[in-house]
Amino acid sequence: MKITVVIPAWNEERTVGAVVHEVRQYAQEVIVVDDGSSDGTGEVAAREGARVLRHAANRGQGAALQTGISAALARGADIIVTFDADGQFSASEIPRVVAPIASGNVHAALGSRFLGTVYGMPTLRKLMLKAATVFTSRTTGLRLTDTHNGFRAFSRRAAELLALRQDRMAHASEILHAIAEHRLSFCEVPVTLHYNRHTLRKGQRLLNAFHIVFDLAKERFLKRT
Amino acid sequence: MSGLPARFMVIQVILLVFIFFAILRTVERYRDRAIPVRWLLFWVLFWGVVAVAVLVPKTTEYLARLVGVGRGVDAVLYFAIVTLFYLVFRVFVRVERMESDLTKIVRELALKKEREENSNDKTQSPK
Numbered sequence: 506m507k508i509t510v511v512i513p514a515w516n517e518e519r520t521v522g523a524v525v526h527e528v529r530q531y532a533q534e535v536i537v538v539d540d541g542s543s544d545g546t547g548e549v550a551a552r553e554g555a556r557v558l559r560h561a562a563n564r565g566q567g568a569a570l571q572t573g574i575s576a577a578l579a580r581g582a583d584i585i586v587t588f589d590a591d592g593q594f595s596a597s598e599i600p601r602v603v604a605p606i607a608s609g610n611v612h613a614a615l616g617s618r619f620l621g622t623v624y625g626m627p628t629l630r631k632l633m634l635k636a637a638t639v640f641t642s643r644t645t646g647l648r649l650t651d652t653h654n655g656f657r658a659f660s661r662r663a664a665e666l667l668a669l670r671q672d673r674m675a676h677a678s679e680i681l682h683a684i685a686e687h688r689l690s691f692c693e694v695p696v697t698l699h700y701n702r703h704t705l706r707k708g709q710r711l712l713n714a715f716h717i718v719f720d721l722a723k724e725r726f727l728k729r730t
Numbered sequence: 731m732s733g734l735p736a737r738f739m740v741i742q743v744i745l746l747v748f749i750f751f752a753i754l755r756t757v758e759r760y761r762d763r764a765i766p767v768r769w770l771l772f773w774v775l776f777w778g779v780v781a782v783a784v785l786v787p788k789t790t791e792y793l794a795r796l797v798g799v800g801r802g803v804d805a806v807l808y809f810a811i812v813t814l815f816y817l818v819f820r821v822f823v824r825v826e827r828m829e830s831d832l833t834k835i836v837r838e839l840a841l842k843k844e845r846e847e848n849s850n851d852k853t854q855s856p857k
Binding site for chain 2: 559575
């Protein structure tokens with residue numbers, strides 16, 4: 506069974522090398538999508554043995570994720586894991602996230618920091634994520650404890666159904682909408698998150714929450730025109 | 731020529747000059763095939779209406795009475811705002827489409843390059 510880890514990365518040369526190095530121990534293939542970085546993200550990732558795809562221009566995390574998933578499918582992945590390049594996840598938890606898919610029980614396994622352990626999360630961030638979870642659980646009808654966690658695993662069938670159109674951060678909600686729409690079986694898996702200065706700088710700020718809601722509203726509206 | 735004022739006001743001259751250049755630019759754009767003929771007609775008609783309103787301000791009062799707003803100036807303002815909203819919406823929709831097309835192209839390029847590198851790998855190291 507081929508496990509491919511997809512890592513979208515934008516200007517992460519400081520962390521992506523170590524992340525790829527660790528992740529390789531738990532996967533047959535690591536695909537890093539360098540989303541138009543202006544630093545050496547792509548080179549660092551390639552040196553550590555990742556297969557690197559490069560976006561000629563920055564298109565956002567959702568766009569990079571979809572490119573990576575398409576590449577993984579084309580290269581015959583059976584299970585696709587999505588992972589972050591900033592080092593906030595633990596690679597050693599990949600087997601635990603993959604297990605429910607490998608056993609054929611579900612099509613999607615979603616990491617949850619609120620079922621697992623979190624280190625160093627600021628209160629405002631926590632409130633924001635809780636609010637996002639309530640909002641997204643309402644709009645998708647899925648019972649979840651953490652809707653905006655980039656650590657996930659998909660069966661090949663689920664990955665084929667995804668087809669992300671949200672280029673920026675709203676793809677997290679889009680994934681859940683796709684799961685609900687296609688009635689894909691899913692489960693949540695506890696994962697550990699390590700926040701540090703670097704991940705906080707790159708992570709979601711409060712203002713972005715409004716961008717995400719706007720992006721989602723736009724999608725709904727434009728689809729009908 | 732009852733509606734025409736005896737003397738042009740400065741604002742009227744400025745507006746007429748502006749309209750003249752706006753129409754000129756639109757015709758140039760049409761000649762360069764940058765816009766289709768229906769948009770040329772729309773804009774020429776639009777600026778024509780504006781020119782009439784500038785030359786004979788009383789016509790706006792007629793329009794105002796027709797739609798039931800008090801003054802001619804108000805009617806023109808309402809009309810202008812609605813037009814602007816519509817144009818902004820069109821631009822908005824177009825930008826969205828271009829953004830998503832751009833993503834498709836960027837993705838396709840990245841995947842294509844990956845496929846090529848992949849086939850090179852295979853031919854170079856046939857182990």
